[in-house]
Amino acid sequence: MRAMPELVPPSSQYKHSFIEAVREAQASGSGLGDTLKWDVAEMEADFDRVLTELRRYEPGNELPDGFVHSEALWLVDGETYLGRASLRHTLNASLREFGGHIGYEMRPSARRQGHGKTILRLTLGRARELGLDRVMISCDTDNPGSRGVIEGNGGVLEGEFTLDYHPRAIRRYWIRL
Ligand SMILES: CC(C)(COP(=O)(O)OP(=O)(O)OC[C@H]1O[C@@H](n2cnc3c(N)ncnc32)[C@H](O)[C@@H]1OP(=O)(O)O)[C@@H](O)C(=O)NCCC(=O)NCCS
Numbered sequence: 001m002r003a004m005p006e007l008v009p010p011s012s013q014y015k016h017s018f019i020e021a022v023r024e025a026q027a028s029g030s031g032l033g034d035t036l037k038w039d040v041a042e043m044e045a046d047f048d049r050v051l052t053e054l055r056r057y058e059p060g061n062e063l064p065d066g067f068v069h070s071e072a073l074w075l076v077d078g079e080t081y082l083g084r085a086s087l088r089h090t091l092n093a094s095l096r097e098f099g100g101h102i103g104y105e106m107r108p109s110a111r112r113q114g115h116g117k118t119i120l121r122l123t124l125g126r127a128r129e130l131g132l133d134r135v136m137i138s139c140d141t142d143n144p145g146s147r148g149v150i151e152g153n154g155g156v157l158e159g160e161f162t163l164d165y166h167p168r169a170i171r172r173y174w175i176r177l
Contacts, residue, residue, distance in 0.1 A: 005077045005115060007085075007122040010054045014074065015047045017081035021107035032105045059089070068092055073126065075106075075119040082110040085123045089130060098163055098170060101127065101135035104149070116149040124153060128177040135177065141169040150175075 010018075022038050025031030043050050054072040057063060070088040074081060083106035088095060095101075102123055106116050120137075127135050139146035141160055155173030162169050 005075050005082060005118055007073050007119070007126065008076055010051050010072050010074055010084075012047055012051065014076055014079065014081045017076075017079060018050075018074075019043050019047075021081050021083075021109075024108045025105075028108045030108060032103065035105060066092065066094070068095065071126075073119075073123055075115060075122070081107065082115050083107055083119050085119050087123055087127060087130075089132075091136065096136065097161075098138055098166060098172075100137045100172070101132070102137050111145065116145060117152040120149050120153045124175060124177060133177055135175050136172060137175065138170050138172045141171050147171065 019040060022031075022035055022040060022043065025035045026038075026040070029036070038050075055061075057067055057070045059069045063069065068088050068090045070086055073085045073087060075083045075085070083104060085102060085104040088099075088101045091101065102120065104116065104119050104123070106119070124135065136158075137150050137155060139150060141147075150173045153175060155175050158172040158174055160169055160171050
């Protein structure tokens with residue numbers, strides 16, 4: 001019997017499945033910017049480096065200028081990697097405008113099965129554990145999947161905005177924890 005999807009820190013336990021998911025995203029051209037840019041051969045050769053890279057903004061690490069502390073979280077089902085979220089522990093002016101506290105992506109083969117809503121629900125639980133009392137999440141207005149994920153978790157629309165550095169209109173939502 002398969003386990004229920006759970007949220008875990010990035011780990012070498014899921015190396016094979018994670019790299020397979022990166023291949024899927026790159027083949028379909030759909031995923032977050034860094035996923036599409038990763039060099040799969042380099043990941044195969046040195047997965048510890050990938051894990052270090054994913055954990056570089058965690059508390060305890062020195063932050064580059066303009067960055068805030070954040071953590072990477074993976075949604076897995078048994079040994080299968082399904083998707084990932086990034087949880088920013090605070091906002092700066094730039095994230096307050098666009099980006100927000102939480103970003104996520106599901107691997108292409110795991111989409112449209114409710115996992116996007118699950119990863120956000122579980123990440124909101126983690127945000128609550130960290131003591132956040134409300135989070136902001138933004139998405140492109142023309143991203144129905146992400147809108148569905150946010151609205152399915154009770155997101156309250158602040159408004160729709162256009163930004164001079166981003167090609168599409170965005171929506172900003174807030175969720176009280
Ligand atoms: C956005 C994304 C995370 C959605 O993940 P998902 O696992 O497919 O989401 P869910 O299955 O939980 O779907 C949530 C809701 O959105 C709807 N939805 C999902 N994808 C959709 C699509 N392409 N078109 C229309 N509706 C869609 C679902 O039907 C569901 O609606 P419901 O609540 O009425 O049932 C996924 O498409 C993805 O990783 N996209 C690429 C990266 C990205 O855009 N990240 C977000 C950046 S803000």
